[in-house]
Amino acid sequence: MPELTEIANDFIRQEIDEFVERPDERERLIGLFAGAKPALQEIAAALVDGDDDTVDRLTTNALAAGTAALEVMDDGLIAGMAIVGVKFRENFIFVPEVLACARAMKAGMGHIEPILSDSGIEPMGKVVMGTVKGDLHDIGKNLCIMMLRGSGFEVIDLGVDTSPDDFLDAVEEYKPSVVGMSALLTTTMPNMGKTIDAFIDADLRDAVKIMVGGAPVTQEFADDMGADGYGKDAMACVSLAKELIGVETRG
Amino acid sequence: MGSRHVAETIDQTAYQERLDRIGEIFGAMMSTVAELSTRRCPYKNRFDQCTASFGCRNQRMAMDASQLKACGGDDQLDYRSAWDTG
Numbered sequence: 001m002p003e004l005t006e007i008a009n010d011f012i013r014q015e016i017d018e019f020v021e022r023p024d025e026r027e028r029l030i031g032l033f034a035g036a037k038p039a040l041q042e043i044a045a046a047l048v049d050g051d052d053d054t055v056d057r058l059t060t061n062a063l064a065a066g067t068a069a070l071e072v073m074d075d076g077l078i079a080g081m082a083i084v085g086v087k088f089r090e091n092f093i094f095v096p097e098v099l100a101c102a103r104a105m106k107a108g109m110g111h112i113e114p115i116l117s118d119s120g121i122e123p124m125g126k127v128v129m130g131t132v133k134g135d136l137h138d139i140g141k142n143l144c145i146m147m148l149r150g151s152g153f154e155v156i157d158l159g160v161d162t163s164p165d166d167f168l169d170a171v172e173e174y175k176p177s178v179v180g181m182s183a184l185l186t187t188t189m190p191n192m193g194k195t196i197d198a199f200i201d202a203d204l205r206d207a208v209k210i211m212v213g214g215a216p217v218t219q220e221f222a223d224d225m226g227a228d229g230y231g232k233d234a235m236a237c238v239s240l241a242k243e244l245i246g247v248e249t250r251g
Numbered sequence: 252m253g254s255r256h257v258a259e260t261i262d263q264t265a266y267q268e269r270l271d272r273i274g275e276i277f278g279a280m281m282s283t284v285a286e287l288s289t290r291r292c293p294y295k296n297r298f299d300q301c302t303a304s305f306g307c308r309n310q311r312m313a314m315d316a317s318q319l320k321a322c323g324g325d326d327q328l329d330y331r332s333a334w335d336t337g
Contacts (some may be wrong), residue, residue, distance in 0.1 A: 069261055073269050078276070085276045089283050096296040098280060119261040136305040137334075139293045143284060150273040160304065185336050215331075235281050 001027065002034035009033070009041035012083075015048055019087050029082060036075035037067065043076030043108060048083050050100030056107040069115045077108045095139060102146040109149070123154035125245040126176040128208075130158030130167060132191040137184035140214060144180060144237040151238050164191075164198035171199075171208055177245045180237065181227075183214040192217070193225035209244035213237060292330040295322045306335035 007013045012033050020026045033041055039062050046054035055077075062072050084101045087093045116122075127148055131141050138160045145155045156174050158166055167179060179199075183189045192212050199205040209228040212221075213236075222230035229244055231237035242248075284293070294303040300319035301310050309324035324330050 069259060070265055070269065078269060078272055081273065081276050085280055088280055091287070093297050094287070094291065094295060095284060095293040096302040115259055116261055116266065118258075119263075119266075121261060121263055121266055136303075138304070143281070147277055147281065150270070150277040152270050187336065233281065233285065235278065 002031050004030055006030075006034040007041065008038045009045050011045040011049070012041050015045075015083055015087075019090065019092050020083065021090070022086075025086060029079070032075065032079050032082075036079065037062075037071075039065070040067065040072060040075035040079075043072065044080030044083070047077060047080030047101055047104045047108065048087075050097060050104055052100075052104040052107040055104040056110070059108040059111045063111055063115075069112045072108070073112060077105050081105055095143070099139075099142050099146065102142075102149070106149060124152040124247060125178060125241065126154045126156070126174060127178045127180055127241055128156045128158060128167065128170045128174060128176045129180040129182070130162030130170075131160040131182045131184075132188050132195060133161060133163045134191060135183050135185055135188035136160045137182075137214075140184065140234070141180075141182040143234040144182070144213065144231070147234040147238045148241060151242075153238075153241060164195040167195050168198060168202050168204060171204055176208060178209045178211060178241050180211050180213070180241070182212070183217060186216045189214070189216055189221065192227070196226050211237065211240050211244060291326050292322065292324055295324070303334070308333040 004013055004017060007016070007030065016026065016029050016033070020029055033044070039058065043055055043058045043062065046058060059072060059076065062076065063069065081101065084093070084098060088098050129141055129145055131138050145157055148155050156170060156176065158170055171179060181192045181195060183192055196205070196210060199208070199210070211229040211231055212227045213231045217230060219230045229240045231240040287293070294301055296302055299322050301307060301322045302319060309322050309330065310320040311323045313320055324333065
């Protein structure tokens with residue numbers, strides 16, 4: 001059985017020693033990292049640290065050095081995210097840190113995607129996401145984006161306070177299959193309906209499927225405003241996006 | 252995105268296995284999010300700083316203006332009632 005001391009990267013060694021307590025997880029992570037190239041351990045360390053610039057640079061270097069893309073994913077990006085998952089579950093880190101790590105993962109995956117494309121593997125679908133006009137609450141949207149990207153979707157994030165025109169412009173520019181709108185406030189929720197109306201006025205309503213979500217949003221409200229679907233949380237958002245583009249979901 | 256890579260081919264099934272593994276990790280995280288959100292504001296980071304881009308009554312000025320505001324919420328009450336909704 002590999003020992004912790006066999007892991008070359010100091011940061012990863014310390015992270016496992018300090019934060020991973022369950023024996024089965026500890027053994028699995030030690031085994032994984034002990035067998036990983038030092039350059040990939042560095043990628044994992046930068047990801048755990050939420051450092052997207054460093055993940056970007058190190059992933060570029062690893063691929064340029066001839067490391068296989070799937071090995072970069074396995075021993076760098078996914079292995080790093082496994083540590084993040086444990087730290088989050090045990091409350092050593094919280095949602096803002098997890099989202100920073102997800103951004104770091106995206107930075108790395110940005111270099112894998114051209115290889116996927118060259119291999120004939122396209123994203124599951126393209127989704128434009130934004131929090132509606134007047135609303136600055138973005139945690140729910142950001143968690144949905146993290147889940148969608150993790151499921152193989154390409155996501156264009158329009159951020160917060162997104163006007164109907166911004167949504168329309170994004171649809172014309174990126175040609176997504178799905179548009180996702182989020183609102184946290186009862187006062188901004190009607191802007192979802194206004195955005196859908198803008199799609200109808202611009203003759204673009206049939207060009208995309210529209211899904212909505214957010215704490216005050218309900219299935220009934222989604223139906224009333226003419227959305228194609230409602231997701232109550234980030235997990236439901238992924239299932240819904242798959243359903244809207246006609247991908248079968250398991251389970 | 253500028254990476255130089257030799258003609259490498261990725262197998263669809265092998266890639267899907269990676270996505271499944273990411274899905275497992277992220278899925279477990281979402282269970283933690285659901286549980287955690289009942290007792291802690293999701294905008295509050297591990298240093299008890301507020302990462303929100305909107306106002307909240309629980310925000311406290313940081314000593315250094317370039318730093319994030321501190322969160323003064325005690326996590327005992329519904330944190331959402333403190334958020335600016337105007």
